[in-house]
Amino acid sequence: MAKKKEVTVEERLRALYDLQLIDSRIDEIRNVRGELPLEVRDLEDEVAGLNIRLDKLISNLEVIDNDIVSKKNQIEESKSLIKKYSEQQKNVRNNREFNSLTKEVEFQELEIELAEKHIKEFKVQIEQKKEVIAQTKERIKQRDTHLKHKKGELNDILAETQKEEEALIAKSEDYKTQIEARLVTAYDRIRKNVKNGLAVVAIERGASGGSFFTIPPQIQVEIASRKKIITDEHSGRILVDAELAEEQKVKMEKMFSKL
Template sequence: MAKKTEITVEDKLRALFDLQLIDSRVDEIRNVRGELPLEVQDLEDEVAGMNTRLEKLTNDLESIEESIKEKKNLIEEAKGLIKKYTTQQDKVRNNREYNSLSKEVEYQELEIQLAEKHIKEFKAQIEQKSAVIEETKERLAERENHLKHKQGELDEILAETEKEEKALLKESEKYEKNIEERLVNAYKRIRSNVKNGLAVVPVERGASGGSFFTIPPQVQMEIAARKKIITDEHSGRILVDPALAEEEREKMEQLFKKVSK
């Protein structure tokens, strides 16, 4: 049987730094998109909300128009009844019947007045809602144009970067599989807790990459020896020596050129 190749600490450090370089590249691509996807989503929600509002306002108008029709019908019915009661008054035999019909006429006249008052109020509501509808339509058109512009920007950026991002995410998954789960979990935890998502950094000018805290010379020597995984006591980041970092950057540049084609 062939002897299984043992994975050294150096191999693990290289694999982790490679994974970091790939994930950082994905972060860069997403930073290019910036807030655009969120802006587009917000605009889509705003446009949908305005369309819903327009629909409600239009339904309200239809409902008010229907109410006006009902009141106009009521007025016509009341006028018909007034005519009927007035004709009947000419044929009554006593004052009691006459007074009773007079009260009916008076009631129908009050009904007409009330209906006319309601119609006036309804027309004022129509005027107000129509103004709101026009204003909403203008704002909707402006928002739709803005959405179209932002969606165009996003589509353009996606067309340029989506293929590369997908390829890089595949590579990220592939590299993860070559690293033991414990280390991958630690890497992801650190990455989610630190600025810029940098979980694995080289020592730069005697300090942890992205940090101002100096690393003692003894620790720097241990990092350069690549015999154990060492983390920065201030940030928790995994540290690699500058030479290893440079070698892996050159190697990964070739990968990035390949996936961006």
Template sequence: MATTKELSVEDKLRALYDLQLIDTRIDEIRNVRGELPLEVEDLEDEVAGLTTRLDKLKSDLEVIEENIKVRKNAIEDHKESIKRYTKQQESVRNNREFNSLAKEIEFQELEIQLAEKQIKEMKASIEHKKEVISNSKEKLETKQAHLKHKKAELDDIMAETAKEETFLTEKSGEYRGMIEDRLLMAYDRIRGSVRNGLAVVSIERGASAGSFFTIPPQTQVEIAARKKIITDEHSGRILVDSSLAEEERQKMEALFASI
């Protein structure tokens, strides 16, 4: 392979156009995948989020159920206290002691009422959380099924295109190595600024491909001479003549077919 300095202008134009054809083919392969990788990533995030939420809800449910047990045990303790204080009232020596025990009994009864109210509220909370858990499980299962489908779809596409993309990416690197930095920077800049990624285009019917602006006849002659790098004054794209473009297209099509 010739070094960068040894390339003629025509060789540079051919290398640039070949690089464009390769990169365009890589773009096409990636466009086939489209938004699938992002869709899969988003679905994975959603599934992870729903799983975490479901685990938290189940944990909350366990805490509430444990708190209900604590309240029920407390109620039994309060009932035992009431029995004890009631028994003690039978052997008091005066009204003051009797009234003091009566207040204790009243306090224990209030504690029982409070615990029962809390248990009722917690049971309502459990029913609500069970409903949320059920809905979350249903949503999670739907998302998991969707994710499985999308991952299978992506895996199929990746399996079909991985070999070709790897080969073309390596080829793109080879051709980039043939092109001087100044031209490569211009190529990358133009590619990044246009929607279709075409930085190098051929002259088609007197205009640059994809453009409605006519190239002056004198400029067309200069492009066909392949003595200097010429850009479209309207789009900034690097221009090559149709004959060179056709020759390189045939060469690249043969390369793509061999993969």
């Protein structure tokens, strides 16, 4: 059985830097999208909320309309009773019966007054709710137009970048399988802990590309020798020499251009 070739430190460093270049490219694509996906989601939630509010207002309007119909029916019923009691008063046998019927008529007249008062109040409520409904519809129209615009922006960006992003994500996962699990874990941890997502950086003018703290000359020599993996003591980032970084950038740009 052929002996499995041992991966050198330099090969590990190159693979890690390649992975960083791929993930940085993904970060760039997502930065282009920026806050758009969140803006679209917030606008969708706002429009949905406004539509729920509109439905509720229209439903309340229907309830008030039904209340008015009910009060009008009540008025007609009271009028009918007044007519009935008035007819009965013509055939009473004594004052007690007459007075009792008179009280019934007065009660029904009060019921009519109260019902008419409620109808007036309901009509005021209807006008107020119609005004709020009109404002809500206008707000929905405005936010819906804005949402369509933002969705259009997002779809344009997705159309330009989605295919490349998916290919890059697949490449990132593929590269991770080629690197020792412990190094991938360290790399992922560093990426999460730094603002710009740079876990592997090159030495630039004697300083770490990530933190810009000066690297002692002796350490720079060790980094350039590519014999061991060295991290920046200030940021924890993995360091590579500028020459290796440039070589990998050229290689990866060729790969990116084919995606």
